[in-house]
Amino acid sequence: MEIRVKCNCGEGNCPEWAILELQGAVEAQPSFQGRLQNLQIGILCRPSSQEVYTFTVGYHELTGSKVSLKKPLLVLKKTKYSDPDHEIGESDFSSRVELEVIGVIRHRILFKTRPKAIISKPQPAVKERVGMPGSVVSNQTA
Amino acid sequence: MFIPYLAREREAEMEQPQLGCSGAEAILNLPPSSSISIAYHPLFGPHDDLILLELDEKLLPEVLQQRITLRGQPDEDAVLCTRSKTYAVKFVGTSNSVFLIPPSDQSEFCENSLDCIGKDYDQQVVASVIKSAPGNMELVEVAPRLDKLKLLLSVNPYRFGEDIEMEDLEETEKSYTGLYKWDDLVEQVQASDEELRSALKALSAVEIGGYWRIVDDKYMDTILSMLLHDSVLNDWSLDLLNEDEVVSMLESDGFPQKLARHCLHVYGTKVDENVDKRVWRLDERRVCVHFAREILKEGKRKMDTFMAKWMQKIPEGMRASFDMLEGEVLTERLGVETWVRAFSVSSLPFSPAERFSILFRERPKWEWKDLLPYIRDLKVPGLSSEGLLLKFTRRTQPTLDAEPVFSAR
Numbered sequence: 001m002e003i004r005v006k007c008n009c010g011e012g013n014c015p016e017w018a019i020l021e022l023q024g025a026v027e028a029q030p031s032f033q034g035r036l037q038n039l040q041i042g043i044l045c046r047p048s049s050q051e052v053y054t055f056t057v058g059y060h061e062l063t064g065s066k067v068s069l070k071k072p073l074l075v076l077k078k079t080k081y082s083d084p085d086h087e088i089g090e091s092d093f094s095s096r097v098e099l100e101v102i103g104v105i106r107h108r109i110l111f112k113t114r115p116k117a118i119i120s121k122p123q124p125a126v127k128e129r130v131g132m133p134g135s136v137v138s139n140q141t142a
Numbered sequence: 143m144f145i146p147y148l149a150r151e152r153e154a155e156m157e158q159p160q161l162g163c164s165g166a167e168a169i170l171n172l173p174p175s176s177s178i179s180i181a182y183h184p185l186f187g188p189h190d191d192l193i194l195l196e197l198d199e200k201l202l203p204e205v206l207q208q209r210i211t212l213r214g215q216p217d218e219d220a221v222l223c224t225r226s227k228t229y230a231v232k233f234v235g236t237s238n239s240v241f242l243i244p245p246s247d248q249s250e251f252c253e254n255s256l257d258c259i260g261k262d263y264d265q266q267v268v269a270s271v272i273k274s275a276p277g278n279m280e281l282v283e284v285a286p287r288l289d290k291l292k293l294l295l296s297v298n299p300y301r302f303g304e305d306i307e308m309e310d311l312e313e314t315e316k317s318y319t320g321l322y323k324w325d326d327l328v329e330q331v332q333a334s335d336e337e338l339r340s341a342l343k344a345l346s347a348v349e350i351g352g353y354w355r356i357v358d359d360k361y362m363d364t365i366l367s368m369l370l371h372d373s374v375l376n377d378w379s380l381d382l383l384n385e386d387e388v389v390s391m392l393e394s395d396g397f398p399q400k401l402a403r404h405c406l407h408v409y410g411t412k413v414d415e416n417v418d419k420r421v422w423r424l425d426e427r428r429v430c431v432h433f434a435r436e437i438l439k440e441g442k443r444k445m446d447t448f449m450a451k452w453m454q455k456i457p458e459g460m461r462a463s464f465d466m467l468e469g470e471v472l473t474e475r476l477g478v479e480t481w482v483r484a485f486s487v488s489s490l491p492f493s494p495a496e497r498f499s500i501l502f503r504e505r506p507k508w509e510w511k512d513l514l515p516y517i518r519d520l521k522v523p524g525l526s527s528e529g530l531l532l533k534f535t536r537r538t539q540p541t542l543d544a545e546p547v548f549s550a551r
Contacts, residue, residue: 002328003212005222007205014206015248018166018269020180020241036182041241041271049174066170073278074205075242076193099212101205103244105194107170 005076007101014101017075019108020044024115026057028126041126044109053109058126059118064111075103165246169269180241183270192242194278195231213332221284226336228286235277242273283523286333288341288492294322294330295347299358300401321353341492348404357404363436365405366429368395370457380459383410385420430462431470435484438471442483445473469515472505487516494520498534502550509545 007014032039042057051066082095168178197205204210204224212231214220222229297320322330331338347354372391373380385406392402409429410422433455437448449464456462469487473480485504491497494517501508501516520530531537535548 001213001215004208005205005210005212007208009206011206015245016166016170017245017248018169018243019275020169020243020271022239022241023237025239037184037186038181040179040181040268042180043177044169044172044180044269045177046172046174053172055180071196071198072202074195074197075244076195078191078193099193103248104202108240109169 003097003099005099005101009101014074014104017103017105019073019105020055021108021110022055022062023112026126032126039126053111055109055111056118057115060115061118062111062115063113064109066107066109068107069105073105074101075105076100077102164267165248165269166243167245168267169243179268180243181268181270183244183272186270186272189273192273192275194242194275196278196280198281213328215330218332221287221332222281223332223334226334228284228332228334228337229281230284232280232282233277234280236275240275240277241271242275243269244272285492285494285522286331286337286341288331288333288337289496291327291331291333291338291341292345292492294320294327295345295354295356298355300348300350300355301358301361302364321355323352324349324354327354344488346404346408348400348407350398350400357401359435359439361401362405362408363432365392365397365401366409366432368392368397369405369409374458380424380457382413383422383424385422388422424457426460426462427466430456430460430466434462434467434470435486438482438484442481445480445482448482469518472512487519490516492520494522494530494534498550506549508548510548511545513548 009015026041028036028039042055045054045056046052047054053064053066055062055064077100079098079100080095081098172178201210201224209225211223212220213223220231222231327338328335333341342354345356347356349355369388369392370380372378372388372395373383376387376391378384378387383406385403388406389399389402392405393399397405406422409432410424413421413423430452434448434452437443437451437455443451452462470484471482472485473482475481490500497517497520501513517527517530520527522530525533531548534551536551537546537548539546
């Protein structure tokens with residue numbers, strides 16, 4: 001079976017996607033579980049002309065930087081087509097798989113520091129939970 | 143309804159970029175002293191159909207020109223092929239949260255700006271996370287999986303009388319008799335195009351009627367013998383064979399043109415590309431090895447008998463020496479006699495693990511000089527021949543001045 005990897009980006013470059021990467025997991029308040037769409041996660045700031053960034057999620061502030069990836073990442077979209085004309089029971093390839101390159105990632109903003117707590121803020125909808133091995137899950141309230 | 147988190151104090155310090163909904167480009171080009179809100183995209187979800195693949199920069203042109211394919215049967219691990227190389231595809235997971243943000247004009251995810259979170263923040267720009275990626279795929283260069291090719295083509299080697307039979311077969315009948323066109327081989331064999339072509343050449347396969355075939359030994363022996371017979375009859379020099387003359391004579395002997403040319407390719411080398419005539423020189427080693435194999439077909443022979451027979455069989459003007467048979471025969475001492483038997487590297491698997499397994503089954507211990515001809519052709523990306531030996535063999539040296547001996551691990 002051969003699946004050709006399609007790419008309609010042309011000779012130029014594919015659209016560039018971005019990655020924000022955090023160590024740990026972001027957790028929404030229980031009332032928002034399963035309805036995350038459109039929910040704000042936090043604010044990304046670039047305080048100076050340097051490639052240094054802060055990401056504020058709930059009452060945590062993370063510090064990170066924009067780094068170039070050693071090797072680019074391709075964003076591929078997999079599409080499965082089922083052939084409606086095939087009878088049931090006929091062998092294999094009644095479904096076809098297609099792969100298409102829809103983007104490329106060359107940079108990510110990586111946050112590696114321990115979150116800094118920002119004091120006296122209203123209860124956020126989304127908070128950052130530090131899930132690193134050996135650490136205690138922070139449970140601070142405003 | 144959701145409760146927005148507003149870092150109002152921070153906002154006051156920061157500039158706000160333009161209106162509207164935006165994506166990756168807003169993040170990647172975030173100006174100094176500015177901020178951007180990050181939210182879950184209106185279509186945020188698992189999106190299992192979105193896959194990240196790590197790729198070397200130098201392979202990017204291949205991707206843009208759509209020369210990359212995934213090959214493999216449903217029961218095999220997929221490999222990714224460029225025109226000339228094969229890569230295993232592995233998933234590498236991460237425990238980090240990897241938020242994927244598409245560019246704002248990404249058609250599949252572009253929502254009407256009314257749906258954008260921006261509407262509630264007319265001063266604020268928002269970048270949306272479409273998915274949190276669990277990890278990405280990585281490529282590891284591997285040797286092409288060519289043993290399957292040998293297997294497939296050995297099912298139905300081209301033999302005598304077949305050209306006549308083929309004409310009578312229906313198209314549907316043909317597909318059941320193990321015949322493969324180039325496209326069929328691409329479907330079945332996990333190798334890049336170049337590696338596949340290379341392997342076909344190494345197997346002395348020939349394309350007949352659109353199908354790639356290995357020609358059976360008996361047939362090759364007959365056609366070669368006929369060529370040599372014709373050379374004597376017509377006083378041709380084996381170093382200057384005229385392709386057209388040879389082919390036309392073999393045709394009148396009853397061989398298809400394709401096979402006649404194939405015979406020259408297998409046993410000869412082209413001399414100076416002449417525009418008008420194509421000239422071939424028979425390769426002494428290849429011809430002599432052929433006759434040695436023919437003699438040993440029935441089983442092992444005593445060295446003296448073998449050598450005598452061999453000298454008889456080879457064409458006038460050719461010289462055979464035992465070292466030509468490196469990688470083709472094995473010798474053993476039985477009593478006072480030395481015996482020779484056929485053991486050709488070309489009959490062994492391409493895959494190193496299986497190759498060594500068969501080698502050690504044949505002989506538990508090998509000296510380096512005997513082993514080399516049987517492993518010289520093994521190619522594993524990232525492994526030198528020393529590396530290969532380290533991985534698959536155990537090396538012992540009985541005494542300091544004795545030859546090292548290799549055995550199974």
